[in-house]
Amino acid sequence: MAWNHLREVGSINFFQTLAPRPSVEASMQYGAWLIFQAALYRWLPSVISTGQLTPAGNLLKYRTNGLLAWFVTHALFFGLSAFGTLDPAFLARNWEGLLVAANIWGFLLTGIAYIKAHVSPTHEQDRKFSGSFFYDMYMGIELNPRFGKSFDFKLFTNGRPGIIAWTLIDFSFVAYQYQLHGYITNSILIATILHTIYVVDFFINEDWYLRTIDICHDHFGFYLAWGSTVWLPAIYSLQTQYLARNPVLLSNMNATTLLITGVSGYTLFRSVNHQKDLVRRTKGACKLWGRPAQVLNVKYRTKDGREHSSILLCSGWWGMARHINYLGDLMLSYSMCAACGFEDLLPWTYAIFMTILLIHRCWRDEERCSKKYGKGWEDYCKRVRWVIFPGVY
Numbered sequence: 373m374a375w376n377h378l379r380e381v382g383s384i385n386f387f388q389t390l391a392p393r394p395s396v397e398a399s400m401q402y403g404a405w406l407i408f409q410a411a412l413y414r415w416l417p418s419v420i421s422t423g424q425l426t427p428a429g430n431l432l433k434y435r436t437n438g439l440l441a442w443f444v445t446h447a448l449f450f451g452l453s454a455f456g457t458l459d460p461a462f463l464a465r466n467w468e469g470l471l472v473a474a475n476i477w478g479f480l481l482t483g484i485a486y487i488k489a490h491v492s493p494t495h496e497q498d499r500k501f502s503g504s505f506f507y508d509m510y511m512g513i514e515l516n517p518r519f520g521k522s523f524d525f526k527l528f529t530n531g532r533p534g535i536i537a538w539t540l541i542d543f544s545f546v547a548y549q550y551q552l553h554g555y556i557t558n559s560i561l562i563a564t565i566l567h568t569i570y571v572v573d574f575f576i577n578e579d580w581y582l583r584t585i586d587i588c589h590d591h592f593g594f595y596l597a598w599g600s601t602v603w604l605p606a607i608y609s610l611q612t613q614y615l616a617r618n619p620v621l622l623s624n625m626n627a628t629t630l631l632i633t634g635v636s637g638y639t640l641f642r643s644v645n646h647q648k649d650l651v652r653r654t655k656g657a658c659k660l661w662g663r664p665a666q667v668l669n670v671k672y673r674t675k676d677g678r679e680h681s682s683i684l685l686c687s688g689w690w691g692m693a694r695h696i697n698y699l700g701d702l703m704l705s706y707s708m709c710a711a712c713g714f715e716d717l718l719p720w721t722y723a724i725f726m727t728i729l730l731i732h733r734c735w736r737d738e739e740r741c742s743k744k745y746g747k748g749w750e751d752y753c754k755r756v757r758w759v760i761f762p763g764v765y
């Protein structure tokens with residue numbers, strides 16, 4: 373449809389009439405949102421969590437108060453809406469200008485991260501230069517850029533303007549559906565419930581997130597800066613954006629099936645991630661499913677040449693496939709998108725993206741782990757054959 377329209381009116385006309393337009397008001401609102409989230413991150417009471425040893429041998433502390441920030445933000449949203457001070461559909465109605473503002477910030481932040489990495493790095497030895505300007509911009513140079521000692525760019529950007537915004541956008545589009553059509557469908561509620569479970573879970577387990585690829589291995593460039601500020605809130609919430617304008621009423625049977633599949637996917641995702649986290653925290657001295665955890669002891673070297681030991685779990689879920697946590701995530705993603713029906717491809721973007729992202733992640737991670745652990749990783753792969761789906765891949 374869009375393609376036909378583009379051919380009819382020509383590309384300049386097409387973009388002039390359809391491209392999102394900036395708005396000073398929305399840009400200021402977006403700026404206020406960033407400052408508000410930064411203030412919550414900095415000043416709300418917080419547990420101090422410890423990350424994982426970096427390749428240069430740094431062990432960083434993090435403020436993990438995301439759950440409280442999520443509650444304060446949403447309580448304000450609902451409170452102000454209930455008192456009539458805020459139109460709950462505000463984000464939906466101002467979506468265009470907010471999206472442009474988020475993009476501007478995403479690009480600016482990428483530039484700031486690039487310059488900071490050169491002129492004022494937080495941990496010099498944890499920088500990675502590829503030799504290519506574009507690659508460094510895209511994948512980042514610094515591993516853990518910070519303002520001062522504790523304002524961590526990565527944890528803040530991914531969690532606060534990114535993940536907190538996700539459910540806020542959902543709730544706003546639910547309100548928008550109501551304002552447009554006078555009712556709220558079970559499909560938009562299912563998508564919102566599944567998103568909320570995922571988001572609240574993320575913040576309950578924010579400490580766990582410190583031991584995932586995003587924090588431990590990915591450097592901070594466009595991929596994480598723009599990805600967390602724009603791609604994450606805009607694309608992950610596409611289902612509710614779509615359903616607000618194109619309501620879908622699911623039969624009770626379909627609604628129940630989607631909810632059960634989604635919650636099962638989430639349960640698998642959480643249980644798998646919990647097992648790895650538990651084993652790493654207890655250094656293997658724990659039980660999984662009533663039996664002592666089985667681990668492989670492996671060795672690796674940090675950049676300073678020192679040798680370290682680590683463990684790879686090969687029992688419980690992790691004895692079935694090397695990335696079985698991704699399977700749970702995929703079940704959840706497909707359930708969320710299926711709530712939108714099969715009329716359009718657009719709301720399926722999230723599930724398609726997650727499939728590509730997670731398969732690509734497997735390849736990336738396997739290559740990195742193989743370099744890091746050498747023979748230890750080979751032994752692990754022989755012991756745990758499957759990648760994501762036992763018996764299939």
Ligand code: NDP
Nearest residue numbers: 584585586641645648683684685686690697698701733737
């Ligand atoms: P993992 O949490 O699985 O972390 C992978 C790392 O864990 C490896 O690099 C390795 O790091 C270590 N590891 C690998 N195998 C083992 C093992 N057998 N025992 C112990 N440690 C092991 O991956 P991700 O960070 O990609 O994902 C975490 C979760 O987040 C997943 O459930 C995923 O689905 C989800 N996710 C969601 C996204 C979204 O946008 N919704 C995006 C990306 C992920 P080390 O060097 O420490 O050994």
